[in-house]
Amino acid sequence: xxxxxxxxxxxxxxxxxxxxxxxxxxxxxxxxxxxxxxxxxxxxxxxxxxxxxxxxxxxxxxxxxxxxxxxxxxxxxxxxxxxxxxxxxxxxxxxxxxxxxxxxxxxxx
Amino acid sequence: xxxxxxxxxxxxxxxxxxxxxxxxxxxxxxxxxxxxxxxxxxxxxxxxxxxxxxxxxxxxxxxxxxxxxxxxxxxxxxxxxxxxxxxxxxxxxxxxxxxxxxxxxxxxxxxxxxxxxxxxxxxxxxxxxxxxxxxxxxxxxxxxxxxxxxxxxxxxxxxxxxxxxxxxxxxxxxxxxxxxxxxxxxxxxxxxxxxxxxxxxxxxxxxxxxxxxxxxxxxxxxxxxxxxxxxxxxxxxxxxxxxxxxxxxxxxxxxxxxxxxxxxxxxxxxxxxxxxxxxxxxxxxxxxxxxxxxxxxxxxxxxxxxxxxxxxxxxxxxxxxxxxxxxxxxxxxxxxxxxxxxxxxxxxxxxxxxxxxxxxxxxxxxxxxxxxxxxxxxxxxxxxxxxxxxxxxxxxxxxxxxxxx
Numbered sequence: 001x002x003x004x005x006x007x008x009x010x011x012x013x014x015x016x017x018x019x020x021x022x023x024x025x026x027x028x029x030x031x032x033x034x035x036x037x038x039x040x041x042x043x044x045x046x047x048x049x050x051x052x053x054x055x056x057x058x059x060x061x062x063x064x065x066x067x068x069x070x071x072x073x074x075x076x077x078x079x080x081x082x083x084x085x086x087x088x089x090x091x092x093x094x095x096x097x098x099x100x101x102x103x104x105x106x107x108x109x
Numbered sequence: 110x111x112x113x114x115x116x117x118x119x120x121x122x123x124x125x126x127x128x129x130x131x132x133x134x135x136x137x138x139x140x141x142x143x144x145x146x147x148x149x150x151x152x153x154x155x156x157x158x159x160x161x162x163x164x165x166x167x168x169x170x171x172x173x174x175x176x177x178x179x180x181x182x183x184x185x186x187x188x189x190x191x192x193x194x195x196x197x198x199x200x201x202x203x204x205x206x207x208x209x210x211x212x213x214x215x216x217x218x219x220x221x222x223x224x225x226x227x228x229x230x231x232x233x234x235x236x237x238x239x240x241x242x243x244x245x246x247x248x249x250x251x252x253x254x255x256x257x258x259x260x261x262x263x264x265x266x267x268x269x270x271x272x273x274x275x276x277x278x279x280x281x282x283x284x285x286x287x288x289x290x291x292x293x294x295x296x297x298x299x300x301x302x303x304x305x306x307x308x309x310x311x312x313x314x315x316x317x318x319x320x321x322x323x324x325x326x327x328x329x330x331x332x333x334x335x336x337x338x339x340x341x342x343x344x345x346x347x348x349x350x351x352x353x354x355x356x357x358x359x360x361x362x363x364x365x366x367x368x369x370x371x372x373x374x375x376x377x378x379x380x381x382x383x384x385x386x387x388x389x390x391x392x393x394x395x396x397x398x399x400x401x402x403x404x405x406x407x408x409x410x411x412x413x414x415x416x417x418x419x420x421x422x423x424x425x426x427x428x429x430x431x432x433x434x435x436x437x438x439x440x441x442x443x444x445x446x447x448x449x450x451x452x453x454x455x456x457x458x459x460x461x462x463x464x465x466x467x468x469x470x471x472x473x474x475x476x477x478x479x480x481x482x483x484x485x486x487x488x489x490x491x492x493x494x495x496x497x498x499x500x501x502x503x504x505x506x507x508x509x510x511x512x513x514x
Contacts, residue, residue, distance in 0.1 A: 005410050006157055012406050058472050059403035062494040064150035
């Protein structure tokens with residue numbers, strides 16, 4: 001017996017994960033283009049990235065995607081320590097990989 | 110001069126200790142948050158699964174669904190899911206205790222008294238502890254005396270804290286018993302609740318009996334490891350409840366622990382209270398102000414399964430418009446919102462005359478602590494990820510009964 005509510009939630013999260021991947025790709029491209037220095041980040045990009053990571057950490061935890069949640073939390077911690085820009089880039093890349101895994105997992109269900 | 114140097118040294122050490130304490134608190138808060146997140150997700154999904162079983166049961170009993178052999182299997186599975194939920198909720202309360210302990214605020218533990226059916230409380234303990242006792246081949250028995258029927262078993266206690274105490278003590282009894290049995294006997298008379306945990310375990314000598322309430326002290330810690338906090342925490346909680354914890358033991362024969370709790374209400378008063386607590390039929394109209402779709406969908410699904418009506422706003426302006434058009438019994442308000450934050454929206458709702466209780470939600474305790482929240486009218490605060498059970502309990506505590514239209 002499969003709960004239809006859970007199925008619906010998963011289907012919605014599948015669509016939303018796809019959107020998140022697109023937003024994350026865009027943010028990562030912009031982040032790379034302004035250079036590796038945290039000082040070069042403009043305020044808007046900073047805000048967008050922070051908000052994205054914050055929301056991703058919250059929702060992935062609630063849906064039980066622990067790896068994605070941990071990756072987003074790690075990135076948030078690095079984000080607050082503005083000196084570690086390279087680590088943050090690597091961390092955001094690992095979020096993209098975790099998102100990919102979540103999408104694959106949802107597709108396989 | 111020497112005195113001056115000593116004072117300076119003392120101040121330095123005091124500062125270092127304060128900093129270490131702050132770091133410890135931050136570390137424990139972080140760890141507790143990390144543990145809490147997947148657990149809330151487990152509880153959320155298990156709630157949904159349990160509701161599915163319940164829906165099937167109702168359909169079958171109403172004749173809308175063919176009864177089949179699968180029904181008894183479903184009943185078993187439902188029982189297992191309940192086991193997951195009870196253990197999960199217990200783990201959640203332990204994590205929250207860890208946070209209390211880390212803050213050095215164990216003396217500030219608050220009790221939350223509710224009407225509880227003693228029989229159900231013992232069944233919960235049995236459900237959680239039976240797998241451990243079975244694993245060791247022990248007999249595990251619970252017995253209730255002094256109640257003639259189910260309706261005669263109501264008491265007002267803090268069920269989470271009392272369950273925590275019993276799980277600590279029964280867990281120890283199982284750990285230190287290699288053969289025979291562990292028995293939990295509850296007796297209720299003359300407005301005193303007595304619970305005895307009796308085992309046929311390895312027992313303790315006089316020295317161990319003197320030390321057992323000390324934090325981090327453990328009997329036979331090499332063969333049977335633990336945290337050494339169970340009895341200390343239990344003793345503190347029972348003391349806070351105005352009760353007493355008596356321990357007697359004989360080496361190689363067993364241990365007997367007796368909890369005595371004075372009850373402030375009669376069985377009838379507790380039964381009345383239980384009727385008020387009953388969540389069945391609670392009609393609650395919730396205004397959820399949450400801009401994150403994923404979180405909103407999950408919360409909405411879980412709340413709808415509980416029979417709540419949920420309307421959602423994604424920003425402050427929309428929240429004000431909805432509150433103007435419809436009556437709500439409860440507002441769930443995210444702190445981080447576009448344009449105006451949740452605190453500003455709450456203030457605006459109050460300024461516009463909306464008096465439904467407001468529950469703020471945030472993933473960060475610090476975010477909440479950093480605000481001067483005293484002047485903002487909200488009624489409760491929940492840490493994200495939010496456990497839907499906490500919302501249901503708050504809804505019952507805070508929400509006005511729905512007004513007749």
